[in-house]
Amino acid sequence: MSLLIVHDLSKSFGGVVAARDVAFSLEPAEMLALIGPNGAGKSTLFNMIGGQLRPDRGSVLLDGEAITHASPQERFRQGVGRTFQVAQTFLSMNVAENVQMALISRHDESQALWAPARDRHRAEALSLLDQVGMADAADRPCSTLAYGDVKRVELAIALASQPKLLLMDEPTAGMAPRERAALMDLTASIAASARVGVLFTEHDMDVVFGHATRVLVLLRGEIIAGGTPDEIRRNPRVKQAYLGDDHALARTA
Incomplete structure (x- = not known):
C-alpha cells in the first residue's frame, strides 16, 4: 500500500473551485514535486x-x-x-529550544509545561540539529540566523515528528x-535513508527537475499531468x- 493516498479531494471558496477531484499517491522515499502556475x-x-x-469532499x-x-x-x-514557504520559528528562543518545543508536542507534553522545559528532550534536539548541520548553532537565538540556516532549523523541527511524510x-x-x-x-538524503515520503511545491524548475523523482502538474485545481x-x-x-x-523547462533539459 502507498504511504499517502489522496482520493478525489475537492475544495471551493464561494463560487471559485480551488481543487477538483485531485487524486494521487506517494511512496516511501519518493520525492514528489507539485508544480503549477500561480493560482x-x-x-x-x-x-x-x-x-x-x-x-x-474526498479523503x-x-x-x-x-x-x-x-x-x-x-x-x-x-x-x-x-x-512552510515563510519559515516558522520562535525568534525569541534559541535554535535547540525551537526543536525541543516540537519534541514536546510530539510527546504530547504541552500540558506539562508548568515544569521547567529547558532540558526536556535536549539530547534528541541536538541529534536532529546535527542531522541538518546546525548543531553548532544550538544555543544561538533564531533571530540571529541567516535565512538559509533558519530553513535548516525548520527542517529539524519537521523531523521532530519522526515523519513518515514530509510536506514542504x-x-x-x-x-x-x-x-x-x-x-x-x-532532504533527498534523509528521504532515502529514513524512507520518508516527501511532497513539495516549488517554483524553481532547477530544484524540481534536479531533485524530484516524479512531478505532478496542477492547473485550475486539477492535475493535468504526472x-x-x-x-x-x-x-x-x-x-x-x-x-x-517553456524556457524554464527547457533550460534544465
Whole structure:
C-alpha cells in the first residue's frame, strides 16, 4: 500500500473551485514535486493534506489510516512533518529550544509545561540539529540566523515528528541558488535513508527537475499531468499551462 493516498479531494471558496477531484499517491522515499502556475491550487491542496483546511469532499490516507479530519497537531503526532514557504520559528528562543518545543508536542507534553522545559528532550534536539548541520548553532537565538540556516532549523523541527511524510511548501523560497541545492540534497538524503515520503511545491524548475523523482502538474485545481521530470519537460500540455513560455523547462533539459 502507498504511504499517502489522496482520493478525489475537492475544495471551493464561494463560487471559485480551488481543487477538483485531485487524486494521487506517494511512496516511501519518493520525492514528489507539485508544480503549477500561480493560482493553480497548490496551497489549497497542501493545506488539505496538512490539515489546515478541511476538504469539501474526498479523503486523505496515511499508511492506510484516514487522516482527512485530523488536526495539524494530530497529523504531526501521526508522522506528518511540514515546512512552510515563510519559515516558522520562535525568534525569541534559541535554535535547540525551537526543536525541543516540537519534541514536546510530539510527546504530547504541552500540558506539562508548568515544569521547567529547558532540558526536556535536549539530547534528541541536538541529534536532529546535527542531522541538518546546525548543531553548532544550538544555543544561538533564531533571530540571529541567516535565512538559509533558519530553513535548516525548520527542517529539524519537521523531523521532530519522526515523519513518515514530509510536506514542504516552497522549501527554497528566499534562498540563494547554492543554498537551495544544499537543502534539497539534504532532504533527498534523509528521504532515502529514513524512507520518508516527501511532497513539495516549488517554483524553481532547477530544484524540481534536479531533485524530484516524479512531478505532478496542477492547473485550475486539477492535475493535468504526472510523470518523471523528463516526461513533464516534454509534455505539450504542461508547456501550454505555463503560457507557452517553456524556457524554464527547457533550460534544465
